[in-house]
Structure formats: C-alpha cells, structure tokens
Amino acid sequence: MSARPPPPPRPHLALPPRSAAESLFTGAGDASPGPLTLASALFPSHADAGCGGASSGASGAASFTQLLTGSFAPQQQQQRQHEAAERGRGGGVARAGPALSVAPPASAASGASVFTVPPGLSPSGLLDSPGLLFSPAMGGFGMSHQQALAQVTAQASHSPLRMFDHIEQPSFSAAAASSGALQHMNSSANMTGMPDMAITTANNDNASLQSAEASQRYQVNAPVDKPADDGYNWRKYGQKVVKGSDCPRSYYKCTHPNCPVKKKVEHAEDGQISEIIYKGKHNHQRPPNKRAKDGNSSAADQNDQSNDTTSGLSGAKRDQDAIYGMSEQVSGLSDGDDMDDGESRPHEADDADNESKRRNIQISSQRTLSEPKIIVQTTSEVDLLDDGYRWRKYGQKVVKGNPHPSMLVGNAF
C-alpha cells in the first residue's frame, strides 16, 4: 500500500482556452471560479496510472496541504507562507493552494460545481496551505483573478511533480475533504466579494432543493479503491467498466432507508479514486457514530455538529467545518449555476433523464483538466459529500469494454 510506483510526470498546467479560464475571471458579473475550481486545472490528472494499484495508493497521494507546500521551492514556499499568513489573518478567507485553477469551460459555463483535486490531495489541506491562492488579496482584493491565475499557473509549473509526492492526509476522507474545500471556497468567494457566485443559490435552500438534481463533481485522490469515508454509509450495488476508462466504476447507494443518494466512484488506473459522483440528496442525518467506528477523521462529526457556519470558526477547525458545510454550498452552486445541465431549469423535471448527458458533459470537461475527481450530483445544496451516511454496495458490474488503460484521461483535448 505504501509503495506505489511514482506517477508518471504530470503535464504542466495548461490553461484552458479563454472560454474556460479567462472567461471566468473576465466575465462581467458571471460566476467567478472558486478556489478549487482554479485548483483543478493546476492538478492535471495522471491518466497513465494503472488500475492495478487499486489498493495501494496512499503513497502516491498527497494531502492538499502537502501538495501545496511541496509545490513550491523552499524559498518560494516560505515567502508564500509568510504572505499567506499576513493575508489570511484578517479575513479568514478560504485559502487555496497554488494548484488552483479554472474549471473546464463546460463546467464553468454550466455553473456546475466541478472541483478537481489531485490524487491524494486534501481540500482542507489545500485551504490550509500557505501557498494559498485565494487569499483576499489574490481572490478579490489585491489581485485580479487573472493575476491570481497567472500566479497559480506559474507556481504549478515550478514544481508540477512535487505536488504529487506527498502522502494523502489520513485524517480526512477524500470526499469530506473535497466538500470542505468547496465550502471553504464558497466562503472565500463571499468574502472576496465575488458576484453572482453559486453561493447565492447555495443560500437559497428551498429553491435549490426543489430544483432538479445538481451534479457535483469533486476530484479527489483516494489511495484506496473504496470511496473516502464521507460520513455516510454506502453500499456498493454495482460495478462497471465504462467506455473510455480502464478501471471499473463502482455504484454506491446510501444505506439509510429511503435515502435516494447514490454515488459513483471511478478509479484511476493506479487504483486511486479518480472520480466520485454524488447524486441525490440525503434525507437523513449522518450517522453519528460513523466516525467512532472508523476512528477516522473527526472532521465530519465536528463539522456536522458545527456546520451551521464556517464564518465563526477559525483555523483548522474552520476548515474542517468547511468540509461538511461545503457540500451544501456546492450543491447550491450546482443548482444555481448548473443551468446547462438543466438542474435549475424549471422545465426539466426529469433530471434523471438528463443525468447521463450532464454527466457525460461534466466528465468530459473534467477529464480535460485532470483525472481524479469527485462528482456530486445532488438535488440541491445537500451535504452529500458531507456524508455521514452509510452506503452499501449492492451491485457491481463490468461494462463491455475498455481495453486500454492508458488512454483515457485527459485526452478530451
């Protein structure tokens, strides 16, 4: 488990065409990319990873924090830490690592919350990272988005490989981390004054809830083939190899009675979770004792208890809280912004029908930037990622064909 072959060299961040990246920043009044969104582009997925490493993974994964810190040269890192410290003190704004980047055009355009986190990265870690991309100064105060993007890009290019050299942060589940990062992102967005952010919709619980499902994608890198512990209980009910992907996609249902939430977990070739798609909304609370059982991150529980707001929190605690609250906001983002997918369309009652399309679109766009990711499809600002629920696997299937491991990802371009 610890010795997973080093991932192949990752390509430097290639900023998406203007429509993707720049449009986000320059767009007048349009949704601004969240920290994670930005980060996603900076963490290109390693398509080449092999499925065989399914259970190994951890070594290749790195916590967001680690990645972020590692992505800088020592001097740079130090300086950035210092800068971040100064910037961050005041606002407690969400902090993103250097890896932040712009979501793919489709995602951005649709407003769906797509967050790409490199394998093993912990969003929370990202937030904590000294290299914080979205410090107030950068995100909305002293630095323009374009500048921030440029900086991030530059940073990423400095040490693309190092970002992946770290071990995954054990305390947080990938999903949880993702969600946390997302929430944090939203927080920062608010604080930075980004207009028209999904946050707005996130706050609108009722509207979002009633709207069709929103799809949320998170790129997370989990070292194990099972989805990260998001606090919920899941049952695997199927597995299939989807076309274009070497590794099977696993289908999970929330084990809670009558809970409609499902999630799909795709693995990278190296066995790490490359993509997690949450669908639906939990109609119940997270199992309280889930954490105790796992002995794993208390973040979920803590967040659960205090996820009402992240604003009043500080430090790591706040990050953790952000993790769980984030999913909700993320949902909101999706709902509000994910117009293209029809989530917010009044006419599209049957979001189910559109799910496949939506999914395809999102996935395509995601893969262009990076591989590992978590996708959440939810009806609203649910805390899907927040999972404290249980999921049980009740099926698995291998779909015909995908013979070629090496290809998949990233080649959407």
Place this chain on the structure above:
DNA sequence: AGCCTTTGACCAGCG
C-alpha cells in the same frame, strides 16, 4: 445473524 461485496444478468436510453 446481519451486513457488505461480488458477479452475472436484465433493463432502459441513445445513436
């Protein structure tokens, strides 16, 4: 004993 995973088969949507 209960829960979960695995696995093959079935069904529905789409081109």
Place this chain on the structure above:
DNA sequence: TCGCTGGTCAAAGGC
C-alpha cells in the same frame, strides 16, 4: 430496429 452502453437488480458468498 438493432447494437452499444450505462445503470440497476438480485443471488451467492464472505466477513
């Protein structure tokens, strides 16, 4: 209409 693909079901087995 057919084939392909994704998603789900349900039996069997394991923990």
